[in-house]
Amino acid sequence: MRKLYIFDTTLRDGEQSLGITLNVKEKLVIGRQLVKLGVDIIEAGFPASSPGDFNSVKTIAKEIKGATICGLTRAVEKDIDTCAEALRDAEAPRIHTGIAVSPVHMAKKLKMSPSQVVEAAVAAVKRAKKYVSDVEFYAEDASRSERDFLVEIVSKVIAAGATVVNIPDTVGYSTPWQYEELISYLKNHVSNIDHAVISIHCHNDLGLATANSLAGIRAGASQVEGTINGIGERAGNTSLEEVIMAVYSQKNLYGVDVMINTREIAATSRLVSRITGVAVPSHKAIVGANAFMHASGIHQDGVLKERNTYEIIDPEVVGIPRSRIVLSARSGRHALKHRLEELGYTGVQENLDDIYAKFLELGDLKSEIFDDDLHALMGNATKEVNGISIKQLSVTSSGAAHAAATVTLEIDGQVSSDAACGAGPVDAVFKAVDRIVGKTVKLEDYSLKSVSRGSEAMGDATVKIRYKNSLVVGRGISTDIFEASALAYVNALAKAAHIE
Numbered sequence: 001m002r003k004l005y006i007f008d009t010t011l012r013d014g015e016q017s018l019g020i021t022l023n024v025k026e027k028l029v030i031g032r033q034l035v036k037l038g039v040d041i042i043e044a045g046f047p048a049s050s051p052g053d054f055n056s057v058k059t060i061a062k063e064i065k066g067a068t069i070c071g072l073t074r075a076v077e078k079d080i081d082t083c084a085e086a087l088r089d090a091e092a093p094r095i096h097t098g099i100a101v102s103p104v105h106m107a108k109k110l111k112m113s114p115s116q117v118v119e120a121a122v123a124a125v126k127r128a129k130k131y132v133s134d135v136e137f138y139a140e141d142a143s144r145s146e147r148d149f150l151v152e153i154v155s156k157v158i159a160a161g162a163t164v165v166n167i168p169d170t171v172g173y174s175t176p177w178q179y180e181e182l183i184s185y186l187k188n189h190v191s192n193i194d195h196a197v198i199s200i201h202c203h204n205d206l207g208l209a210t211a212n213s214l215a216g217i218r219a220g221a222s223q224v225e226g227t228i229n230g231i232g233e234r235a236g237n238t239s240l241e242e243v244i245m246a247v248y249s250q251k252n253l254y255g256v257d258v259m260i261n262t263r264e265i266a267a268t269s270r271l272v273s274r275i276t277g278v279a280v281p282s283h284k285a286i287v288g289a290n291a292f293m294h295a296s297g298i299h300q301d302g303v304l305k306e307r308n309t310y311e312i313i314d315p316e317v318v319g320i321p322r323s324r325i326v327l328s329a330r331s332g333r334h335a336l337k338h339r340l341e342e343l344g345y346t347g348v349q350e351n352l353d354d355i356y357a358k359f360l361e362l363g364d365l366k367s368e369i370f371d372d373d374l375h376a377l378m379g380n381a382t383k384e385v386n387g388i389s390i391k392q393l394s395v396t397s398s399g400a401a402h403a404a405a406t407v408t409l410e411i412d413g414q415v416s417s418d419a420a421c422g423a424g425p426v427d428a429v430f431k432a433v434d435r436i437v438g439k440t441v442k443l444e445d446y447s448l449k450s451v452s453r454g455s456e457a458m459g460d461a462t463v464k465i466r467y468k469n470s471l472v473v474g475r476g477i478s479t480d481i482f483e484a485s486a487l488a489y490v491n492a493l494a495k496a497a498h499i500e
């Protein structure tokens with residue numbers, strides 16, 4: 001069996017296309033978790049696209065070891081030079097350069113003839129090769145290109161030194177049989193194809209990204225590209241966790257082995273959702289909240305008699321513990337530590353006193369503490385975010401049109417209060433915070449959902465604000481939904497404060 005290389009582009013195709021600006025710290029946290037998951041390649045960004053992206057790629061290249069760090073470029077000299085500079089400290093650097101190859105992209109977007117495109121592609125690979133030995137070439141919109149032209153350009157970039165050739169279904173147009181046939185065609189017609197790894201990169205416009213990726217692997221691709229939770233442009237990219245578990249479940253069907261620490265999948269999915277603010281639908285394969293729930297009586301009866309009657313994957317394999325212990329304020333430190341470790345948290349013992357104190361605070365407010373509450377507690381159930389803490393918050397409301405809020409914040413040790421009226425209590429809270437912080441931002445999105453069950457469940461608020469052209473996400477969790485909203489807003493404002 002050949003090894004299937006896992007290429008994660010959550011930080012590039014995922015982040016960039018959502019229009020969300022993740023800060024370097026957030027990217028590092030995700031990058032470190034991707035290494036724990038065991039991905040082979042992390043595409044950290046597009047360094048020439050902005051100074052912020054350059055800085056992120058540079059920091060990730062320097063700090064993260066244990067995976068190849070890759071940067072994207074166009075087939076443009078300046079992009080390649082900038083990318084090489086950003087990757088300078090990487091343990092294993094890769095430059096991912098390329099150009100569009102479909103008739104519509106070449107004629108209308110690039111305004112270049114096919115021979116000019118080939119020339120630019122070869123020159124780009126040669127330039128990248130001057131800096132690094134590992135060069136991946138992408139043939140953008142390959143699935144809508146002309147076969148002979150694709151064969152020509154792929155052969156020429158391999159001859160120029162490309163070690164990986166990426167054949168994207170950029171607009172999610174293919175069907176699995178077309179994509180399988182396309183990869184087979186290249187295998188049979190590109191004479192030097194054995195000198196490079198074939199990579200597949202699919203988008204989900206028709207809901208076929210996972211199916212197309214699996215078809216590509218069956219046809220001989222040894223690298224699959226995608227994102228965690230399938231986040232990405234339009235309908236998203238291939239969900240890596242889906243491909244990984246499909247291959248894991250039926251290796252013989254694909255002839256590849258996937259060397260991934262599958263037990264980190266659930267934790268990685270939660271982390272990416274928390275940091276990007278993109279919720280995972282409850283019915284999402286592998287990582288959705290209901291993916292391993294059995295509701296109907298017949299199914300429950302079957303699973304109790306024999307798990308695999310209705311369960312094709314053991315949830316523990318993807319990091320979801322089977323036993324559903326419910327803790328309460330009466331639970332001791334040992335039970336809490338045991339459960340947190342079962343949920344995949346490490347280093348609990350060292351911080352147990354702090355965690356237990358927060359747990360008891362929560363236990364005073366909620367009679368039962370579920371796994372989701374524990375994730376929230378370990379994530380950000382704190383009243384302090386990035387140097388700003390909420391000291392006091394009160395809201396009065398008599399109908400949506402008559403709401404008022406008073407907020408007291410401590411910012412870097414200085415306490416300030418203000419009050420505002422608003423079109424509803426959340427609006428009033430945000431306006432009071434605005435008056436204290438004194439920053440002009442545009443609220444793009446606000447959502448609130450409950451963590452776990454019951455009317456005493458914690459509220460999980462997500463806020464997206466636009467500041468100087470960047471979209472910034474903030475998240476807050478509390479048993480008081482107004483406090484959760486204020487925390488999320490303050491969290492986003494604190495992050496925005498670091499944008500130049």
Ligand code: KIV
Nearest residue numbers: 013138140141168170
């Ligand atoms: O979808 C695509 O074609 C891409 C390339 C830039 C690799 O993301």
Ligand code: ZN
Nearest residue numbers: 013170201203
């Ligand atoms: Zn893409």
